[in-house]
Amino acid sequence: MTLVYGLGRSGLGVLAFLRRRELPARFYDDRPKEAEVAEALALGFAPDWELSGQYEEVVAAPGVPLTHPHLVRLREAGSRVLGEAELAYRLSPTPILGITGTAGKTSTTLFTAHLLQGQGLRALPGGNMDPPLVSVVDETEVAVAELSSFQLERVDAFRPKVAVLLNLGVDHLDRHGSLEAYHQAKLNLLKNLTREEALVYNAQDPRVLAAAETSPARLYPFTPGETPRESNLQAALQATRAYLDLLGRRLDPEALRQSLQSLPTPPHRFQVFARKGEVVFIDDSIATRTPSVAAALRAAPAPIAWILGGEDKGADLEPLKPLLPRVAVVLAIGRDGSRMARALGEGPEVVEVLEADGREALKAAVAEALRRLERGSVLLAPLAASFDQFRDYKDRAQAFREAVFALGGEPWTPSS
Structure with missing residues (x-):
C-alpha cells in the first residue's frame, strides 16, 4: 500500500497516476483543502487522517520537508519515502529528460520541449512546473522534466535519458541547511547515469564542471550566453541534440530554424x-x-x-x-x-x-x-x-x- 502525503498539484497528480494503474493508495495532508480532498475522494481514494496504516512507500509532495516529524516516523516504521519523479521513472516506460539548476530550469524545460516538438517528437514539459511529471509521462513520447532540489532529494533509482545541469548557486538554505546539502540534492540528478545516457552541463560553472568530469555519461557541454535566456537556449539546444543522438537521428536544421522563431515565454517572469x-x-x-x-x-x-x-x-x-x-x-x-x-x-x-x-x-x-x-x-x-x-x-x-x-x-x- 502507498501513502500519498500532501495533496495539491503534485499529490493529486500522483493519485491520478496511481488510479490509471489501478494501484491502491491512501492520502494525507497537513492542511487539507476541501476542494482537493473532494478531488482525491472522486478518484476513488480514502484518507488516513490518523496515519495509522502500514505503508511500503510514501510519495511525499516536494513541499513537505524530509525532516517533517510524520515522514521521520513513517521511515522509522519501515516506509520508503520517495517523490513523483522516482514514481514516474519506476512505473512509466516513457523516457525522461531531467533538467535542474539554481536558475533557468523552467525556461530551459519549455525551450527543450518546444525544440523537440519541432523535430517531430511528441514532447511535453512538466515536473516542478505545471503540470506534474506524473501527469505528463502517460501522454507523451518523451517527458521533459523541470526538477527542483526538493524533488531530487527524494530520488533513488531515477535515471533520466538526458540530464541537464545548468548551474549550482545559492538557494533554499532554509530547507537544506547548508550549501553543500543543497548542491548534493541537485547532483542526485547525475548519480545513476551510465554510458547509455547523456549529460548536458554548463562548462563555465566550476562546481558543475567538476561533477561532469566524474560522470560516465556522454558529455554535451554548453557555453552560457550573455543573457539568461541565451544561456537557457544553449542548454536546450544541447539537450535536443543529445536526445536525438541517443535515438540515432540527425537534427533537422530547417525545423530548428522555425522553432527558434517561436520560442515560448515562461509565465510570471517580469x-x-x-x-x-x-x-x-x-x-x-x-x-x-x-x-x-x-x-x-x-x-x-x-x-x-x-x-x-x-x-x-x-x-x-x-x-x-x-x-x-x-x-x-x-x-x-x-x-x-x-x-x-x-x-x-x-x-x-x-x-x-x-x-x-x-x-x-x-x-x-x-x-x-x-x-x-x-x-x-x-x-x-x-x-x-x-x-x-x-x-x-x-x-x-x-x-x-x-x-x-x-x-x-x-x-x-x-x-x-
Whole structure:
C-alpha cells in the first residue's frame, strides 16, 4: 500500500497516476483543502487522517520537508519515502529528460520541449512546473522534466535519458541547511547515469564542471550566453541534440530554424501586465533569488513599490541595497516579509501588510502602493517562497493580478 502525503498539484497528480494503474493508495495532508480532498475522494481514494496504516512507500509532495516529524516516523516504521519523479521513472516506460539548476530550469524545460516538438517528437514539459511529471509521462513520447532540489532529494533509482545541469548557486538554505546539502540534492540528478545516457552541463560553472568530469555519461557541454535566456537556449539546444543522438537521428536544421522563431515565454517572469494611469504593474512572482530580484529592481520603472516576502529561503540581501534608491516603499507580506524588509537597513519606508490570507495581503499591498505612487511601478518580486500563503508562485501571481484588476488596473499592451 502507498501513502500519498500532501495533496495539491503534485499529490493529486500522483493519485491520478496511481488510479490509471489501478494501484491502491491512501492520502494525507497537513492542511487539507476541501476542494482537493473532494478531488482525491472522486478518484476513488480514502484518507488516513490518523496515519495509522502500514505503508511500503510514501510519495511525499516536494513541499513537505524530509525532516517533517510524520515522514521521520513513517521511515522509522519501515516506509520508503520517495517523490513523483522516482514514481514516474519506476512505473512509466516513457523516457525522461531531467533538467535542474539554481536558475533557468523552467525556461530551459519549455525551450527543450518546444525544440523537440519541432523535430517531430511528441514532447511535453512538466515536473516542478505545471503540470506534474506524473501527469505528463502517460501522454507523451518523451517527458521533459523541470526538477527542483526538493524533488531530487527524494530520488533513488531515477535515471533520466538526458540530464541537464545548468548551474549550482545559492538557494533554499532554509530547507537544506547548508550549501553543500543543497548542491548534493541537485547532483542526485547525475548519480545513476551510465554510458547509455547523456549529460548536458554548463562548462563555465566550476562546481558543475567538476561533477561532469566524474560522470560516465556522454558529455554535451554548453557555453552560457550573455543573457539568461541565451544561456537557457544553449542548454536546450544541447539537450535536443543529445536526445536525438541517443535515438540515432540527425537534427533537422530547417525545423530548428522555425522553432527558434517561436520560442515560448515562461509565465510570471517580469511581465508587465497592467497599468493604472502612469503606474505599471509587474509580475515577477518567480523571483525568489537575489540575482533575479536585483535584475527586476534595475529594470522596473522608478519609483518602485516593491512587494517583498513569504517564506525566506536564506537569500542574501546585501547585493540589493545599492538598488534601494529606486524603491519608494517596501510592502512586506507573508511569514517573513517584515523581518526581511527590516534587514534591508536604512532606506525606503517599510509598510507591513499583516493580513494572514495571501489574497487579502496582496490586495492591501496593491491598494497601499496606489495611494503612494502617481507614476512608476508596483513590482511583485518576493525574494521568498510562496507556501506560507499560496499553493505555489503561480497561485501568488494569480492573486496579485486579481488584486490589481479589482482595484482598477487595466490590461497592458506594448502600445499602451
